[in-house]
Amino acid sequence: MSAKKKNICTIIALIALGVFLVIVEQTTTESSMMRSVLQLSAIYALAAVSMNLLNGFTGLFSLGHAGFMAIGAYVFAIITIPVSKKGNVYYLYGVNDILANVELQPVLALIIAGVVAAALAALIGAPVLRLKSDYFAIATLGFAEIVRIVVASSPLNTITNGSLGLKSIPGFGSFYFPFIVVVVCIAIIILLINSTYGRAFKAIREDEIAAEAMGINLASHKQMSFITSSFFAGISGALMAMYLGAITSTTFPITLTYNILLIVVIGGMGSVTGSIVAAFLVTFAKEWWLRFLDQEMIIGTFQVPFLRTGFRMVVFSIILMLVVLFWRKGLMGQKEFSWDGLVRTLKKIGGIFTGKNRKPSASEGGGASE
Amino acid sequence: MLKLVDLNVHYGGIHALRGVDMEIPDGKIISLIGANGAGKSTTLKAIIGLVAKSAGSVEFDGKDITKMDTINIVKSGIILCPEGRRVFPDLTVSENLLIGAYTRKDKDAIKKDKAWVYELFPRLLEREWQMAGTLSGGEQQMLAVGRALMGRPKLLMMDEPSLGLAPLIVKSIFEIIKEINRSGVNVLLIEQNAKAALEISDYAYVLETGKVVLQGPGKELIVNEKVRSAYLGEAKNK
Numbered sequence: 001m002s003a004k005k006k007n008i009c010t011i012i013a014l015i016a017l018g019v020f021l022v023i024v025e026q027t028t029t030e031s032s033m034m035r036s037v038l039q040l041s042a043i044y045a046l047a048a049v050s051m052n053l054l055n056g057f058t059g060l061f062s063l064g065h066a067g068f069m070a071i072g073a074y075v076f077a078i079i080t081i082p083v084s085k086k087g088n089v090y091y092l093y094g095v096n097d098i099l100a101n102v103e104l105q106p107v108l109a110l111i112i113a114g115v116v117a118a119a120l121a122a123l124i125g126a127p128v129l130r131l132k133s134d135y136f137a138i139a140t141l142g143f144a145e146i147v148r149i150v151v152a153s154s155p156l157n158t159i160t161n162g163s164l165g166l167k168s169i170p171g172f173g174s175f176y177f178p179f180i181v182v183v184v185c186i187a188i189i190i191l192l193i194n195s196t197y198g199r200a201f202k203a204i205r206e207d208e209i210a211a212e213a214m215g216i217n218l219a220s221h222k223q224m225s226f227i228t229s230s231f232f233a234g235i236s237g238a239l240m241a242m243y244l245g246a247i248t249s250t251t252f253p254i255t256l257t258y259n260i261l262l263i264v265v266i267g268g269m270g271s272v273t274g275s276i277v278a279a280f281l282v283t284f285a286k287e288w289w290l291r292f293l294d295q296e297m298i299i300g301t302f303q304v305p306f307l308r309t310g311f312r313m314v315v316f317s318i319i320l321m322l323v324v325l326f327w328r329k330g331l332m333g334q335k336e337f338s339w340d341g342l343v344r345t346l347k348k349i350g351g352i353f354t355g356k357n358r359k360p361s362a363s364e365g366g367g368a369s370e
Numbered sequence: 371m372l373k374l375v376d377l378n379v380h381y382g383g384i385h386a387l388r389g390v391d392m393e394i395p396d397g398k399i400i401s402l403i404g405a406n407g408a409g410k411s412t413t414l415k416a417i418i419g420l421v422a423k424s425a426g427s428v429e430f431d432g433k434d435i436t437k438m439d440t441i442n443i444v445k446s447g448i449i450l451c452p453e454g455r456r457v458f459p460d461l462t463v464s465e466n467l468l469i470g471a472y473t474r475k476d477k478d479a480i481k482k483d484k485a486w487v488y489e490l491f492p493r494l495l496e497r498e499w500q501m502a503g504t505l506s507g508g509e510q511q512m513l514a515v516g517r518a519l520m521g522r523p524k525l526l527m528m529d530e531p532s533l534g535l536a537p538l539i540v541k542s543i544f545e546i547i548k549e550i551n552r553s554g555v556n557v558l559l560i561e562q563n564a565k566a567a568l569e570i571s572d573y574a575y576v577l578e579t580g581k582v583v584l585q586g587p588g589k590e591l592i593v594n595e596k597v598r599s600a601y602l603g604e605a606k607n608k
Contacts, residue, residue, distance in 0.1 A: 196472065199461070203469045206458035213418065213452055215444030215473035215521065270460075334460055 006339045025175045035175060036243075037287045042182045043239045045279035048263040049186050049272055050232035055261075056269035056334075057193060058225040059205030060129070061137045063257050065233050067144030070252035071120055072113040072234025073241035074151055077166040078102075078159060080109045085168040092164060093157040106170060110181065110238050117234025118227045125226045129219065144257060152249035165248025169241050178239050185232050190272055192228060201225050205270075259286075262320050266330050274332030286316065371396045371556055372417070372448070372525055377426035379409075379416050379580075386412045388580040389426065394525065394558060399551045401559040401567040401588065403601055404577035410560040411453055413577070414527045418450045419443050431524070445473045447524035453560075454533065455514045459503025463494055466502050466513055470520030480520070487516040490546060508539035515546065519555075526550065527558040532566065544570055564601040568592045576601075 021038075028034050047069060054062050083103045086095050104112070128139045150156065152163045160166070172178055192198055200221050203211040212218055241247050259282075267278030293312040297304040306314075323330065335341065372394040379387040387409045394400045402410050415421045417428055419440040427436045435443055458466050467487060471480045488495040491512040497505060502513055511531060518526055531547070532540040540563065548570055551557050561567035568574055568588040576584035576597060584596065591597050 196468075199465055199469055200472060202461055202465070203458050203472075206460055207456050209420070210452055210456035210458065211469070212420065212440055213444070213450045213456075214469050214517070215441050216469070217441050 009339050021176065021179060033288055037284055039172070039175075039178045039243055040287060041280040041283040042178050043236055043243060044260065044263060044283050045276045046182045046185050046232060046239065047236040047260045048267065048275040048279045049189055050229045050236065051260050052264050052267075052269065052272065052275045053189055053193065053201075053232075054225055054229040055264060056271070056275075057198065057205060058201040058222060060222060060225065061133060062140040062226070062229070063137045063254075063261070064140030064144040065260050066252040066254060066256040067140075067147035068117045068121065068230040068233035069237030069240060069256065070144075070147050070151060070249070071117045072237030073247050073252065074160055074166070075116045075234070076109050076113040076238035077169045077241050077247055079104045079112060080106060080170050081166065081168050082170070089166060089168050090158065090161055093162060096158040099159065106173075106177075106242070110235055113238035114231040114234040117237070118231035121227045121230030122223070125223045129222045129226060141254065141257075144252075144254065148249045148252060160249075163248065165246060165251070166241075167246035169245050169247070171245055172242055178243070181235070181239060185235055186272065186276070189228070189232060193272065197221070197224065202270075262316070265320070266323055268330035268332035268334060270334035271330070271332035271336055273337035274330055274335075277337075278331055286312065290315065371431065372558070373429040374413075374417070375427045375429070377413070377416060377428065378424045379412050379421055380424045381412075381421075386580055387416065390577070390580070390582055392575055392582065394556060395573075397551075397554070397556065398572040399547065399557045399559060399570055401561055401571035401574045402577060403561055403564045403567060403574060403597075405600075406562075407579075408577040409580040410577055411529055412580075414450055414529055414558070414560060417443075417527065418448055420450075441473070444521060447522070449518045449521045449523035449526055451514050451518040451526065451528045451531065453529035455507075455510045457502040457505075457510050457513050457517065460501055462499050463502055463505070463513055464498050466517050467494075467520050470517035471522075473521060479522075483520055483522065487519055490519075490549065491516055508535050508543075511535060511539075511543060512546075515543070515550075519550065523555055525556045525558060527560075529560050530562060531559070532561065532563045540566065564597070565592065568597075 024034055024038065047065065051062070051065050054060050078099060079102050081089055081103070083101055086100060089095075124143055128136060128143070131139055151160050154162055156162065193201070200211070200216045203214065203216060204218060204221055208218060237252070240251070244251065263278045263282050264275055266282060267274030267276070290312050293307055293315055294309050295307060297307050372392075374390055374392040377387055377390040377392075378385070390409070390413055392400075392402075392413075402413060404410050412421060416423050419435075419438060423436060427434060429435065430443075430446060430448060433446070435446065435448075438446070458469065461469070464484075467484055468480070471483065474480055488498075493509055494512055494516055497509065502510065505513060515528070515531065518528075528547070531543050535543065544566055547557055547559065559567055559571060568591050571588040574585065574588045574591050575582050576591070584591065584594070586594070592602075
């Protein structure tokens with residue numbers, strides 16, 4: 001396929017996605033499942049891509065994502081709750097004097113939320129990034145838990161409202177808001193990945209010693225990747241706060257990190273498009289398509305076994321195990337979506353039915369698409 | 371060009387280098403031969419700052435680089451082409467080469483050098499968009515050498531470039547080393563394949579348990595009795 005043809009295809013696909021969003025906006029009501037799941041998927045897509053930057057591209061296996069999202073969400077909530085509603089929110093402990101009259105624009109607040117998350121990442125990055133693989137994962141996991149506990153602790157009552165959490169957080173306003181933010185953020189991450197820095201990140205992932213011998217400063221590049229990833233994690237946390245309208249420290253448990261990790265692994269470690277596609281697939285499945293697993297079902301007089309509240313999560317855990325065991329590369333492996341890859345995949349699928357092709361291999365995901 | 375004075379390296383309790391003195395003059399190919407564990411790789415790693423030196427000094431281009439960190443040593447023009455190739459397997463050939471030019475900012479010159487590397491190794495051009503991990507051993511070695519050249523080294527240090535390669539490819543790698551040297555790059559070569567290394571080098575050092583035990587022009591060492599018996603395995607036949 002020629003480059004020109006590919007560009008046309010890309011533009012058509014993007015327009016189609018835009019038109020799809022407009023149709024959804026026009027035909028569904030404010031509280032429809034479609035709308036809210038699409039928005040949630042977009043937020044997860046940003047969280048997953050930012051995690052992938054660290055875990056997939058730089059090879060630093062972090063499990064602290066929920067912590068940075070919590071920081072972003074709390075910072076956003078604290079500086080955007082309307083002044084008129086603050087008395088109502090902080091009715092038990094009262095509000096900190098400095099914050100009593102603070103009410104910022106959502107876009108500005110989003111950036112501040114990201115910056116605060118990034119600043120904390122810079123702070124803990126210096127000691128934590130010296131650790132290797134598993135130790136790094138455990139340290140970041142611990143950090144996320146510390147964030148959660150500190151946020152709910154009593155000395156911060158007048159700021160974070162302790163264990164009561166925060167509510168009256170301004171929503172998106174427009175249906176399109178989260179999509180625009182997510183697209184801009186992911187575009188920035190893609191630019192970073194395709195720059196010289198991105199190449200250096202990948203080199204560090206592949207072979208630290210060789211990367212250092214090439215003159216790449218390991219410490220500063222790891223730090224940069226960690227900070228950038230945390231910045232966008234903070235923004236995705238802030239979007240989550242807008243989406244939910246109310247947050248407590250339990251909104252960002254360790255399992256949130258695992259959910260995002262699931263998306264990253266299913267999409268393919270080291271593939272941005274994989275993360276995006278998987279974010280939509282997983283979120284739709286989890287929030288909508290597989291909901292029936294949580295409800296008791298009776299066919300005639302036969303009660304289907306296992307189906308009860310919580311079974312959905314069991315199924316998800318099993319999916320994660322199966323993916324890790326048999327399909328480690330995920331949907332896309334380390335490749336990105338390409339039209340050539342899509343054509344190849346379609347031909348391969350066609351080959352299964354016509355029997356013309358030789359045995360297709362499932363692991364060669366070159367162009368799975370939504 | 372490069373001067374080592376009384377270089378010492380300890381790995382924990384092991385005294386790996388016991389006072390190595392070496393000098394590499396401009397425009398030459400120098401090789402370093404010796405058995406396993408003699409300290410050849412350690413010498414290179416110590417020069418480029420990947421292992422800590424416990425005593426001694428390294429001087430490059432008239433500057434003392436003993437205490438410099440790896441990044442600045444690479445920037446000043448010493449580049450190591452590490453043992454076992456160590457290309458980045460999931461990056462394309464082209465990306466691997468660009469990583470080699472990481473410390474440089476001159477985009478046009480980088481493009482020119484990339485074209486020059488492709489001229490040296492036409493095979494790499496054919497494989498430009500292939501993942502480096504899918505290349506054959508010889509091609510990976512070519513890539514490793516090309517990647518090192520992308521940093522515009524004044525001194526290129528090669529650690530066992532012939533390791534695990536077919537004899538025919540080894541020969542062509544050595545031809546390339548000579549050609550690289552002719553283009554004005556100094557080469558410090560470590561080899562197990564002592565005969566091939568001595569044949570192309572202007573001067574050579576023989577290392578034994580962390581010390582230089584013998585040195586001289588390559589052509590002289592190749593006929594030296596001691597070298598023949600220890601490294602070329604010929605003495606007893608004659």
